[in-house]
Amino acid sequence: MTTPSHRRRSRPRRHTALLSAVAVAAVALVVSLAVAFRPGGGTADVQDAAKPVAGTRVSESPTAGTPSASASPKPSASSASPTARASASRPAATATPSARAKATTATPPKTSATGSRAGRIRPGVTYQGVATSYDVGNGDGACSYGPTSDVMTAAMNTADYETSKACGAYVAVHAGGKSITVRITNECPAPCQAGQLDLSRQAFAKLAPLSAGRIQITWNLLSPDTGDKISIRYKTGSTQYWCGIQALGHRNPLARLEVRTGGGWKQLERTEYNYFLSEQGTGCGAAIRLTDIYGEQLTIEGIAVKADAVQSTGVQFTRR
Known part of the structure; x- marks a missing residue:
């Protein structure tokens, strides 16, 4: 094929141009046939090149329902959120006391500690x-x-x-x-x-x-001799998102009420009307820990969030 030249101004001969055109067309036809009959060929090649092969996403990013063998399974809501598990899976309030509560006695406090824990009214x-x-x-x-x-x-x-x-x-x-x-x-x-x-x-x-x-x-x-056991009552309107908790029938004055959270025990604020509030619902329905002015602690489990219902714990502080 001839190309224009700045030095040659004469026009190419007709038969030469015709032969060149035929040669170009033949080459193009051969290339087209090769592409068309190549396995997997065609115009869709460019588009399909961007698509992943079926199944590759599973191995790279397993779904929650079908984890790969090498991937660690995601924790369920009950293991990841103690608060959610407490309100959803706590045994009924009619369970036996031994299954719902346990008493843990703290180290006997010093006199000064007892005084501080007791407030104004001291033993x-x-x-x-x-x-x-x-x-x-x-x-x-x-x-x-x-x-x-x-x-x-x-x-x-x-x-x-x-x-x-x-x-x-x-x-x-x-x-x-x-x-x-x-x-x-x-x-x-x-x-x-x-x-x-x-x-x-x-x-x-x-x-x-x-x-x-x-x-x-x-x-x-x-610190009287009494056969009564401590009960727990959730305030009217209590849910897993907000609750007020009250202890009833305790032999000794109550110094502290705490609830179990994912990070440990959280002390709740006491109100003038004798409920301990969890404004954001932290620990509502979870285990409850009571501490009397002598330092004895009772850990109570299995108390569901039932507004205005008195639920027995089966435990009591030691007589002093």
């Missing part, structure tokens, strides 16, 4: 104050225990109530050579002063006539 201390009386009605009060037929109760002054730390405490009250035992179920706001107890009328009447109105007393904390 072995005698307090002085006055006693007044009030009509307890159905027995409910600031501690949120609910109605009760137990009339040997009292309301603790705000200072010693100490954001519900006094709730459930048993105290011995002494006056004029007489003594009674009452349980703290309520708060007595101002003008009640530190050391003062507002007794139920029935309890007051065992120490002095109701007409006395106000009497001098001394009182001290007790």
Whole structure:
């Protein structure tokens, strides 16, 4: 084939050009036939080259349902999330106590530690104050225990109530050579002063006539002999996403309530109405650990999130 030249200006001969065109066409025909009959050939080659061979994705990135032999299986929701497992797989509240709760006694604390854990009301201390009386009605009060037929109760002054730390405490009250035992179920706001107890009328009447109105007393904390077991109640509206937890029937004052999380134990904040709150739902439905003012710890498992239901644990703090 001839090509234009800057030095040659004469036109090529016709027969030479014709032969060149025929040669080019022949070469093109041969190349086309070779491509067309090549195995796997054709125009789809360019597009198919970008597609992976079937099955290659499985070996490179196994799905959750079909892991490869070399890949570690993904943990299930129950093993990855203790909170989810607690609310979904806890045994029913009717299970035997031994299957649902276990008691673990902490190392006996020093006196100073006990005092710090106990707050204002401490074991072995005698307090002085006055006693007044009030009509307890159905027995409910600031501690949120609910109605009760137990009339040997009292309301603790705000200072010693100490954001519900006094709730459930048993105290011995002494006056004029007489003594009674009452349980703290309520708060007595101002003008009640530190050391003062507002007794139920029935309890007051065992120490002095109701007409006395106000009497001098001394009182001290007790760890009574009781056959009752501790119960747990979730607050109305509780779910796995938000919950309030309350301990009922504990022999000794409660110092701390914790819930188990994926990272360990988390202490919940105590409210003035005697519930421990988990605002973000952390630990709701998981194991619960109670600590009394003496340092004894009870680990309770198997308590499902059932709002406003009282669930027995089958365990109790040691008598001191």
